[in-house]
Amino acid sequence: MAKKTTIYDIAKKLNITAATVSRALNNNQKISQATKDLVLKTASSMNYEQNKLALALKSGKSNTVGVIVPNINRDFFASVISGIEETLYPKGYHVIICQTHDIKDFEVKNIEALLNAQVDGIFISISKANEDQDKAINRILQKNVPLIFFDRKKTIDGVSCVTINDFEGGYKATQHLIDQGCKRIAHFCGDLTIEIYQERFRGYKQALHDNRYAFKQDYVIETKSDVEEGHMALKKLLKLSLPPDAIFSSSDFAALGAIQELKAQGIRIPEEICVVGFSNEPFTKFMELSITTVDQSPIEMGKISANVFLEQMKNSGKSKIEKKVVLTPELLIRKSSLKSTNYAQNEDLKRNVG
Amino acid sequence: MAKKTTIYDIAKKLNITAATVSRALNNNQKISQATKDLVLKTASSMNYEQNKLALALKSGKSNTVGVIVPNINRDFFASVISGIEETLYPKGYHVIICQTHDIKDFEVKNIEALLNAQVDGIFISISKANEDQDKAINRILQKNVPLIFFDRKKTIDGVSCVTINDFEGGYKATQHLIDQGCKRIAHFCGDLTIEIYQERFRGYKQALHDNRYAFKQDYVIETKSDVEEGHMALKKLLKLSLPPDAIFSSSDFAALGAIQELKAQGIRIPEEICVVGFSNEPFTKFMELSITTVDQSPIEMGKISANVFLEQMKNSGKSKIEKKVVLTPELLIRKSSLKSTNYAQNEDLKRNVG
């Protein structure tokens, strides 16, 4: 490493003290314009750059936040992160991104690592609940590090979270299928120990109930968010004596797998079976047979999360702020579930049908 | 913030000195097992956690690396990052991810920010070349911070880079189209001030030349990596007196746009026109009409980049290491360019045809 120039170096050169240099650099009120100019000039001529680590150690603030997500290669998470970055960069924050790959140990390790790195805040979309997770989360709270849940939250008093109304998302999706005349609606649920999947499932059941449709456990299949699982789930459904005529999947990827399998079996979509996904992954729009899905406004979710964090920082020391923001999901009706040919009835479809 | 416990706190409690505590915590040879045990126990009972910032300031190493990419919501970049993380996490490094969104100022700002954060290394896939970029890169080199280019490199003596052979990728794609019997092959090139696009273009031209095909400038259209641009580019091609019967696109997204436009116009793929993309974005495989593309082994690229960095660290101080690793691209033949019905001829296709 080439020796970095410090404020001492430039102080020595000017025969002044480091404190003065520091003040000049920070544009302190009580420094003469002359010395300010001088300091600034020599600083730049010596290629001086502030060492943020020293600043961080001194001030106790690292100007860094951590974001923990299952994966960054889901468009949803990548977009939330973009939203957070867009909001926090202008405020001088860094963003460290950690992936858990939905592995328990990784999640805990990531939390530890962020705490040790003295981050000023942690944004997290948690994995499946477990004891170690609870402990790690408690460490965050004990240290009074601002914590914000987004999407996959944990309900804790005094902790803010930004989510969408997953119940409503599930309800809207199911109601839409009912409106299309579907009679036997199946559901691919995710891991039901995770709240968002519980809620989507609850929305599904409520919509059935409100329309006096019978709920059939046979029509509910647990799938991971993954194409292959969609294939398998569909195969199971086709084995039933009375297979469904619609699927509401809590995952776009599983919905895609089901669609691929249906095509392979020569079953027509949406005529014979309608499919609705969840998350508005880009490919749902790209497909020739575009997939109806539920948009979760990820960029906005990121921005709001970041703003909640900023408020919390402003307010630090005073009474705790607890903000629970719930966004409204938007159903994007596309070809995979639209039996009528009235294309004009949905804005999103209009834009995407070439 | 709740007061964090420091080594002084635990030293006081045990009536020993902070240095001893530090040594005990670091499992130093010359500390009695008794005190080690005692320190470890009280440390954990007091919820002690090492302050990495102090360590970093002291040692001059932050155990953090920065990765700068245009966007994380491209599967390619997300995967490279995963590869880097997989390799570096076990070695105790953090990874800070920065997006430039291909905006010049963001790139420079990100570099500055990483340098100020005292990162131990920088991985970068650069945007379009410009003067400020050069300056920023020079700052990295002056400070002797290990620098590794991946994918979109800049050729600098003594600086390592990990790339794929884009020339070969372009060549293989084009040769494949020729093998399919295509006679008039168009090319969507990216920004030709960026080396990877130059190389793919060069591969395209060389393949044409080697097969004694004429090169026609009319068949070359510059597009951004974006669906909409694919639509526009295709429209331009269709206006030609003799439209092409194949397209090799340097971007999967532009290829997708072209395909959508072709469908809208009722032109059959691959019968009337074959399409090949580049990057192996997941959707290319998902589509009903799967898209032939060139895989860039992003995960491996990430792992190799990380290992080059680690070697560089081990070697720091001694002579500089310059490693130029070039990976071989793999052509994945799929439906969008396969006129014959011999599905067995390509492994990837076999796996993906339901």
Next chain:
DNA sequence: CTGTTAGCGCTTTCAA
């Protein structure tokens, strides 16, 4: 085996 001391680079009272 353990204590003392100094210093990483910066900010910030307290004096002058």
Next chain:
DNA sequence: TTGAAAGCGCTAACAG
């Protein structure tokens, strides 16, 4: 308006 000195939390050379 500037200087002196202390301290953020940790490690490492030097003593003992």
